[in-house]
Each structure stands twice: as C-alpha cells, then as structure tokens.
Amino acid sequence: MNDLKVAWDEFIERWPISTVQNMTLEQYVSTGDKDTFTYWVETKTGILANIKGSPSTKFGIYKQKGIPKERNGMSHGEVYSWQSRFGGNEADAFFNVKKHILNIIEAAQRGDLEMIDNVELAPLFKWKIAFLYQDTVSPKILNIFSLDKLQEITGLSGRGYSYPQYYDEIMKSYDPKRVQNVAEFGRQIWRELDNNQEMDNTESSNMKICQSSLNTILYGPPGTGKTYTTINKALQIVAPDFYLKNKDDREKLKCRFDELLNNNRIGFVTFHQSFSYEDFVEGLKASTTEGKQISYDVEDGIFKSMCNSASVKATVNTEQQALDISNRKIWKMSLGDTSGEDTFIYQQCIENNYVLLGYGYDIDFSNTSNRKEVIETYRTNEVIIDKESSDYRVTSVNNFKNEMSIGDLVVISDGNRKFRAIAEITSDYIFDETLVSDSGYSQVRKVTWHRVYEPSLPVDELFKKNLSQMTLYRLYGATIDLDKLQGIFSLPSIEDKTEISNDRVLIIDEINRGNISNIFGELITLIEPSKRSGGTESLSVKLPYSKETFSVPSNLHIIGTMNTADKSLAQLDIALRRRFEFVEMMTNYELLKDIPNIEGINVAKLVKTMNQRIELLYDREHTIGHSLFLPLLGNPSLQLLAEIFELQILPLLEEYFFEDWERVGQVLGDHLKDNHELRFVIEQFGNSKIAELMGDDWEVPGIQPYCRNQKAFKNPQAYIGVYTR
Numbered sequence: 001m002n003d004l005k006v007a008w009d010e011f012i013e014r015w016p017i018s019t020v021q022n023m024t025l026e027q028y029v030s031t032g033d034k035d036t037f038t039y040w041v042e043t044k045t046g047i048l049a050n051i052k053g054s055p056s057t058k059f060g061i062y063k064q065k066g067i068p069k070e071r072n073g074m075s076h077g078e079v080y081s082w083q084s085r086f087g088g089n090e091a092d093a094f095f096n097v098k099k100h101i102l103n104i105i106e107a108a109q110r111g112d113l114e115m116i117d118n119v120e121l122a123p124l125f126k127w128k129i130a131f132l133y134q135d136t137v138s139p140k141i142l143n144i145f146s147l148d149k150l151q152e153i154t155g156l157s158g159r160g161y162s163y164p165q166y167y168d169e170i171m172k173s174y175d176p177k178r179v180q181n182v183a184e185f186g187r188q189i190w191r192e193l194d195n196n197q198e199m200d201n202t203e204s205s206n207m208k209i210c211q212s213s214l215n216t217i218l219y220g221p222p223g224t225g226k227t228y229t230t231i232n233k234a235l236q237i238v239a240p241d242f243y244l245k246n247k248d249d250r251e252k253l254k255c256r257f258d259e260l261l262n263n264n265r266i267g268f269v270t271f272h273q274s275f276s277y278e279d280f281v282e283g284l285k286a287s288t289t290e291g292k293q294i295s296y297d298v299e300d301g302i303f304k305s306m307c308n309s310a311s312v313k314a315t316v317n318t319e320q321q322a323l324d325i326s327n328r329k330i331w332k333m334s335l336g337d338t339s340g341e342d343t344f345i346y347q348q349c350i351e352n353n354y355v356l357l358g359y360g361y362d363i364d365f366s367n368t369s370n371r372k373e374v375i376e377t378y379r380t381n382e383v384i385i386d387k388e389s390s391d392y393r394v395t396s397v398n399n400f401k402n403e404m405s406i407g408d409l410v411v412i413s414d415g416n417r418k419f420r421a422i423a424e425i426t427s428d429y430i431f432d433e434t435l436v437s438d439s440g441y442s443q444v445r446k447v448t449w450h451r452v453y454e455p456s457l458p459v460d461e462l463f464k465k466n467l468s469q470m471t472l473y474r475l476y477g478a479t480i481d482l483d484k485l486q487g488i489f490s491l492p493s494i495e496d497k498t499e500i501s502n503d504r505v506l507i508i509d510e511i512n513r514g515n516i517s518n519i520f521g522e523l524i525t526l527i528e529p530s531k532r533s534g535g536t537e538s539l540s541v542k543l544p545y546s547k548e549t550f551s552v553p554s555n556l557h558i559i560g561t562m563n564t565a566d567k568s569l570a571q572l573d574i575a576l577r578r579r580f581e582f583v584e585m586m587t588n589y590e591l592l593k594d595i596p597n598i599e600g601i602n603v604a605k606l607v608k609t610m611n612q613r614i615e616l617l618y619d620r621e622h623t624i625g626h627s628l629f630l631p632l633l634g635n636p637s638l639q640l641l642a643e644i645f646e647l648q649i650l651p652l653l654e655e656y657f658f659e660d661w662e663r664v665g666q667v668l669g670d671h672l673k674d675n676h677e678l679r680f681v682i683e684q685f686g687n688s689k690i691a692e693l694m695g696d697d698w699e700v701p702g703i704q705p706y707c708r709n710q711k712a713f714k715n716p717q718a719y720i721g722v723y724t725r
Helices: 001-013 015-020 039-045 090-110 113-117 123-133 149-154 162-174 182-193 225-236 240-245 249-260 302-311 343-351 371-380 392-403 433-439 482-488 516-525 574-579 603-617 638-655 662-666 688-695 716-723
Strands: 061-063 073-077 080-083 215-222 266-270 280-286 294-300 311-316 328-332 354-357 409-413 417-423 442-460 472-475 504-509 558-561 581-585 679-683 706-708
Touching: 001 039, 001 061, 001 182, 001 240, 015 090, 015 302, 039 123, 061 090, 080 090, 113 162, 113 371, 215 225, 225 240, 225 249, 225 504, 225 558, 240 249, 249 266, 249 482, 266 302, 266 679, 294 302, 302 442, 302 504, 302 558, 343 354, 343 417, 343 433, 343 442, 354 392, 371 392, 392 472, 392 688, 516 574, 558 638, 603 638, 603 662, 603 716, 638 662, 638 716, 662 679, 662 706
Parallel strands: 215 558, 215 581, 266 504, 328 409, 504 558
Antiparallel strands: 061 080, 073 080, 280 294, 311 442, 328 472, 354 442, 409 417, 417 442, 679 706
C-alpha cells in the first residue's frame, strides 16, 4: 500500500486545487514535459490506475506532434488541437476544459458523483481526476474506470446503470478498518476479478501495472530493452517506494539495483547450453573452509538459494535504524550444536539477550586480561593445557573475555553453510555460575539482537566462503562481505513492525537458451502460484542431493528475458510456456523520434523501414531493436550512426540472413537506389575485374560475391535512401 499512498500524496502536493485554478495551457498539456497536469494524471499516477492507451483527445485539448489527423468534432490551430464543442479557438477551449476540471474536483471533494457524471469530459480522464481529488476519509470512487469492468464486478451489466450507481454498489463492501486505503481496495477487487492480473483501466491497452506476476518472461527481438526493463520491474517489486520516487533517474535506479543485487534481494543468472540442474538448484561441489580444508559438499544453486532466502522472516530490533559497521570487530560464533544435545542454547540466548560460551566450563575468567592469564586460570582450576599456543579452549575464552569489545558485532552460525542471527555486544564479560547447572555454559556477554532469521539464511547472503566449525573466531574481509553486512543495516526500517517484508526477484537472462527440462527438473511444477508454499495446492519435493524437503515461496518473483532471434516463442518448452506470463517487447519508435535529425536523416523512419522489410523477408521476431540507436540521443552524429551500422546492424543482418548479401542489401533498400555509390552492399568484382582475374569467357557460378561499401556509411544520402525513393 505504501507505493500507492506515496504516488497519491505526491500528486496532491504538486497539483492542489489552488494550482489548478491558476494553471496555464502550457502547464496543462504539452509534449516531452513530464510535469504537466495531464502527464501527472495519466502517467505519474499510473500505479494507482492506468488510463494510458486511449487517444489524447480525452484531455479535451492537446498539443500536436506533427500534422494533426482529421477527426470528426475536432478543431486544429497551429500548435494545439481540441474538441470543437469546447470553443472556437485554443484559448476558449482550454478555458472551458479547465472549468470542467475544477467542477469535477469540487464535486469529488463534496462527494457529488451525479455532478461528475454530467461533466462533458472523457470518462476515463474525468473519473481518474475525481478519484484523485475525492475525500480520502470517506471515499466514494474506486480506482477502476472501465464501464465494462464495473459492470462485471457488480453483475449489473445491461441494465442501464451509471458510474455513480456502480461505485455506490461496490463501495458498500469497503471497510476502512480492513483496508485503510481505497486504492488498495480497488487493487484487491481487480485481482479477485481478473485472477491476479495486474490492474489496467484502459479500454484498449494491455499495458500492465501494479503487482507483477510471479513468473514473467519479457520476449522480443534483440535490442528492445528487455534486460534494461528487468531493472525497473525488479525495483517495482523489491523497492516500490524508491522506484516511484526515482523512476525518471536511471542512474539512481541502477545504483539501487546493484545494491540489492549485492545484498541478494535480487539474483541474476544467464542461461546457456551447458547450464545445469546442479548450477541452478543443487549439486556436489568442492569448497574451501576458513581453515583452508577442501571438502565436497552439497552446494545450493542460485534458485535454491534465492528460495531459501525468500522463505526467511527477519525479526529486527525496532529501536535500531541504520547501523554503521565501520571500525567494528566482527565475530562468528556458534551457540550450541544445531543437531546435538545443546540445541536449546540458541533459543535461550535469544530470549535472554546474551551470548554464551561453552568453553571455560564453570571457571571464572573475570581477572584475566590476556592469553597467558587465561592459561594460568585454567591450570589453577586443574585443567591440563599442553600446547599453549594452539589450545582452542584457551583461544576461545581469550577471544570472548579479552578480545571482544562492547560494540562488536557477532554473526551466529547454523552449521558451516548458514547463519541465523546478528547481535551487537553491549556488556563486558560476565561470569554467571547459576547457568552451569542448567546448561553448562557460564561465560556470558549481554547483546542486542539486531537480526534474527527464521529459518536460517544461506551463507552466501553474507559470506564469501563456507564457515569453519570453530566456535568463536574473528571475521575479516576475506571471509565476510562487509558491503553485504552494511547493506543489511542500511535497508529501510519499517516502523511499528518486527518483520521486514522479504520479496525477492530472480532474473534469468536468455532463459530460452538453456535446456529447461534439465535445469528446472522436478521443480518446474513448483513455480506455479498455486503450487508454491502457502498456495491453494502447495507442493514440496525431496531434493536428490541434500534430501531436504523443498518448496518455492510465494514471494520469489521470477523474471526471464527471451531473445526471439535465438528461438521463437513457438519453440519454447511447453512446460515453461504454461507457467509464465509473456510480455512482448518490440521496437519503440516513439523513443527514436526523440533523436534529432542527423544531417537530414530521420532515424525513426530509417529503423521502421528496415524492420518492415525484415518482416517481409524473414519475420517480426528478427527485427532490430531501438536500444541499438539510443546512444544517438546524447550524440546525434553521422560518425556514431556509421559506427552503429557498421559494427552492429550489418553483422546482425548478416547473421539473420546467413550472409545472403542480396537480402541484406534489400533490407537496406540498396535494390531501390539508382546511385550505386549510396548502396551499403555492393558487388565485390566488376566485369572488368572478373575478366582480368579469370578471363573473358569465365562466368560467375551462383551468386556474385558482395562486400561492404565503406563510402556509403559516411554519406547521409545512403541512409535517407533506405526509406525514400
């Protein structure tokens, strides 16, 4: 709900009614300006309810993007177009549109839905405005503006009901004690209605917002921004508030993504032909312990690791905000054997806010200040110490009593491949003989538990290698990832809650390049929403190597990318196709329109024409994506365009058409260019050269060899000739 409330509050802060009253036409609507009233209503509050996809005529008046299309009931000036019923010129039209908007706002604030229904603005637009400005304490308008959907929700279709009647019927079920925000109420209704589909109030658009599907694949030709988009989608899931505030700042988004990637809130893996179940789920692998011993253990793959991490709930110290770990010593400590008789020690420590050391028995080491004095105290109490320099009983007690300091951090291990809590030392050494009879542990340090994980987290969430079985030892940068540890204490705290929401995202790049059956194995069924833990038909399996019972948590989102030039959707493993939602990503020509003309070259037309020819010669799955040309936004030069063509476009076309240069030339329009100097692909040998090399009677067998024409890359007319005749 936080992301919805933030978007709503930001809108009202930017566009209070006083600002709307003084709003100019330029502030109301423009092109390329992301701070206009219409842009805020349509796009910046899209997470509340999406109305994109319908024409700009819904605004009443809009700024033209070229030669205006002739539509019935529309008038056109030099800059703006408007619905004729609003006035004879753009000034009058805007005056009347603004008057209607102010009437909607005032009616929404007093709850007069009949008044809003009679206002002559497009339904999607006017009800979105009314929703945004309504009294949030006593809301009357739902964030669903499609009449068909309102009819479907209420079951009152075909009876001549109006928007106010539908809203009145639906809002009878709204309980602010159960759902505090009406926007969240609308989101829940939409999920129930559409089987967990994302909310989309546009009558003609299939654009998705709100909650991401648990399993999504972004598919399309190369260069359409699939991997780029995964960053946005992952942040919308894991850090929605941050994304909402910074969605227009790519640098900040990428920086936050990298932080979450480093902290294992987001995982990233690329499938390839040799990627296996052992890489993805679990397998036997050699590893090196802290003691530099090699062992062959069952090692978790990225999928199992992410699932285990997503299953964990972290109880936090509600008083602790951000914690700076610099200049603090960090220790690894075991609290009882996780599979032995003293497994209760850990829970005892959690409940009593201390850590206990078993070494030292019932001996009081309060008067020791160094290793030598610890040895003497042992001997005084008739404990034999033979190897003074290496006896671990001495080392552990000396660390616990004399090396450990107030403010140090302690990571509590769970075996050598997991950890289960992080604490901060808050007292000097304490000897408590009363504990001996209960547990045999009498060496005490008081702590504050900053994080307690249930179940335990995988070791790679925090460490660079497996842990040693030693009870207590200091951790250094070679073993513990200090950036990850700092990241744990830098994550935003949640007020009045003891648990951190634990959504995770696993990004699988090039998902279609791997052997899905071999990689997922028996787990392919478990990723279905209903089969996940907590689902209506939840399932678990016993893994082949570890023999552990395993299930997929419902808060792990899987986002895959698929390059259709490698494999079409039809060729994809049917088991994968049934379990993923597929979102097509094609070339975005609107982005290319922002590239200025380069010596007369219209890049958007250039790319679109080439793609249309590719569709005719091959198919739409092998078209050319917009991202290859986006560097021209910052550097619109012929030199850069030539580099893009020579180093990226031509090699891509050669690969598509298996070096059939004739068809490559057709994509580039070379066959339509009368001037051969403007062709990018030319015959390698002229008739005179062939005669010189092979004689007058020799004929070229098959297709004439071709080569690139380097001069064409430097000539603007060669590019213009791609889309003009």
